[in-house]
Amino acid sequence: MSPIRRGRAKVKAPTAAELGDRTTALSLALVSGADELDPTGVDESRRVLDRAHERLTIAGDHTVVALAGATGSGKSSLFNALVGEPIAAIGARRPTTAKPTAAVWGHSDASELLDWLHVDARHVVGSARSEGPARPDGSEGSGSEGADGLEGLDGLVLLDLPDFDSRELSHRREAERILELVDMFIWVTDPQKYADARLHDEFVSLMAHHDAVTLAVLNQADRLDGTAVKALRQDFTKLLEADGIHDASVLATSAVSGAGVPELKQRLANAVAGQAASRQRLNADVVAVARRLRQGVADGEPYVGRLDRTQLDASLARAAGVPIVLDAVARDYRREAFAHTGWLYARWTRGFAADPLRRLRLDRTGGRPAIPVDIDGSDVRAVLGRSSIPAPTPSAVSGVELATRSFVTDASEGLPVRWAQAVEEAVAHGDGSLADALDQAVVGTSLRARRPVWWLLVNVIQWVLGLTAALGMIWLAVLWVLGLLQIPAPETPAVGVLPVPVLMLGGGLLLGVLLGLLSRWWAKVGARRRKAVVGKRLFEAVAHVADERLLIPIDEVLDRHRQTREHLDRVLG
Numbered sequence: 001m002s003p004i005r006r007g008r009a010k011v012k013a014p015t016a017a018e019l020g021d022r023t024t025a026l027s028l029a030l031v032s033g034a035d036e037l038d039p040t041g042v043d044e045s046r047r048v049l050d051r052a053h054e055r056l057t058i059a060g061d062h063t064v065v066a067l068a069g070a071t072g073s074g075k076s077s078l079f080n081a082l083v084g085e086p087i088a089a090i091g092a093r094r095p096t097t098a099k100p101t102a103a104v105w106g107h108s109d110a111s112e113l114l115d116w117l118h119v120d121a122r123h124v125v126g127s128a129r130s131e132g133p134a135r136p137d138g139s140e141g142s143g144s145e146g147a148d149g150l151e152g153l154d155g156l157v158l159l160d161l162p163d164f165d166s167r168e169l170s171h172r173r174e175a176e177r178i179l180e181l182v183d184m185f186i187w188v189t190d191p192q193k194y195a196d197a198r199l200h201d202e203f204v205s206l207m208a209h210h211d212a213v214t215l216a217v218l219n220q221a222d223r224l225d226g227t228a229v230k231a232l233r234q235d236f237t238k239l240l241e242a243d244g245i246h247d248a249s250v251l252a253t254s255a256v257s258g259a260g261v262p263e264l265k266q267r268l269a270n271a272v273a274g275q276a277a278s279r280q281r282l283n284a285d286v287v288a289v290a291r292r293l294r295q296g297v298a299d300g301e302p303y304v305g306r307l308d309r310t311q312l313d314a315s316l317a318r319a320a321g322v323p324i325v326l327d328a329v330a331r332d333y334r335r336e337a338f339a340h341t342g343w344l345y346a347r348w349t350r351g352f353a354a355d356p357l358r359r360l361r362l363d364r365t366g367g368r369p370a371i372p373v374d375i376d377g378s379d380v381r382a383v384l385g386r387s388s389i390p391a392p393t394p395s396a397v398s399g400v401e402l403a404t405r406s407f408v409t410d411a412s413e414g415l416p417v418r419w420a421q422a423v424e425e426a427v428a429h430g431d432g433s434l435a436d437a438l439d440q441a442v443v444g445t446s447l448r449a450r451r452p453v454w455w456l457l458v459n460v461i462q463w464v465l466g467l468t469a470a471l472g473m474i475w476l477a478v479l480w481v482l483g484l485l486q487i488p489a490p491e492t493p494a495v496g497v498l499p500v501p502v503l504m505l506g507g508g509l510l511l512g513v514l515l516g517l518l519s520r521w522w523a524k525v526g527a528r529r530r531k532a533v534v535g536k537r538l539f540e541a542v543a544h545v546a547d548e549r550l551l552i553p554i555d556e557v558l559d560r561h562r563q564t565r566e567h568l569d570r571v572l573g
Helices: 016-033 039-057 075-083 111-117 169-179 197-204 208-213 226-242 261-274 277-294 310-319 322-341 344-352 377-383 394-411 417-426 433-443 453-484 500-572
Strands: 063-069 101-104 121-124 156-160 184-189 214-218
Touching: 016 039, 016 277, 016 500, 039 277, 063 075, 063 169, 063 261, 063 277, 075 101, 075 156, 075 261, 101 111, 111 156, 156 261, 184 197, 184 277, 214 226, 214 261, 261 277, 277 500, 310 322, 310 394, 310 433, 310 500, 322 344, 322 453, 322 500, 344 453, 344 500, 394 417, 394 500, 417 500, 433 500, 453 500
Parallel strands: 063 156, 063 184, 101 121, 184 214
Antiparallel strands: 101 156
């Protein structure tokens, strides 16, 4: 059981596969959300991932434990007591420890690991046992590790770090560097400095998320009686809980008397036997940076497909000149209807009316002309199919801006500031590309529809009536000429009192005019229908532009947000 958090120490250590899954998920989160996540957190996450990759690729099952403490806490003495040899220098002059010193248990080579840690001072425990070095208590060393109960420490790499409160800045930085790399650290303090603010504010509280791989030691317990030691342990425990380490427990030791050292060795042996301290440390680092990044991601994101886009599409349609085009389509329908169903002898007046679609440079088929080889640069836009639809009015432009801003606000609702800015930047269209895209959408939309059948029927009738009137007029003209020449004419048939030629002329003209008026009224109805059909096509074209230029870019940002959130949640389990 960990002496810091009993409750959380029972959590099962992550397997190599679980740790690999979490590092992969964190990497994917950085890929999908690096531009919108906190830059400092991203940099820290990348360092953690690099460190995890480097640590996991180093051969050997070693557990790196660091003794960290303030000046005069007896850290080096405790290191020597654990090693069983006077490896670390001890003296009255402070600071004593300038460079980290390593003690390695077991026969597995730890050179690659120590090179990665940049620790040059190394000692293999047991390598010089035959020389019988003196122990802290004055006894001679034997050749058997079992005599000291150290047979369970094979694979342990113990580091004696420089004092983190050293007056030498390089010493403090070296201690901080090593603490970022080791698998397990032991906070060593003494009765005078156990409440030191630097220990708690700059180290313990910041490393609180590493509770599974942390030990707390109150050293130099031999200077106090049992009651005082108990009181200080309780006070130290409360300070650790205030640092964020709940259910904390403190181990009292003495490098002079050896009190607590066997228990500390046993806990080190437990950590080494599990061979999980490195994974616990790396897992704690990965989870910590993921938790920090998760603060910059919302718990959900809007679904673009469900947002109300009515105002957006309507404003874009106005800016694209769709109402103007539809009005031209209706007038063009009435013009073409008159050409097919109007009074036969009035159709020639159609030539005086301008083609409304041609004036807007719109092709009924929605096609675009080919580009001539010798075209002038000034005519490129015209040949490429740029219409002559009037530019949108300031009110139409403002309507697009307002609708776009409203849609972006809905799409970024609940998102953190960086993600909301990314959504807004995704729809930036100040370069005029949106206006060109809308115009090309209108130009490329077919304005043609199937010619109504009634046009053909009315046209046939109008021709029959027109020819009948013409024949009647010719018949009357012949009779008039024969009368002038006093040539006897055959008897003219009549219907009642009206001669047939008069009926043909009058009936053909009158019925033709009446049918033309009726066709003109019916053409208005048809124009509204044609306007509705073409309007649907134009609105779909404008909606397609909105999808490409606005919705899809927004959806890409929201999709990256979703991926980042899911990856970070996967890291956090």
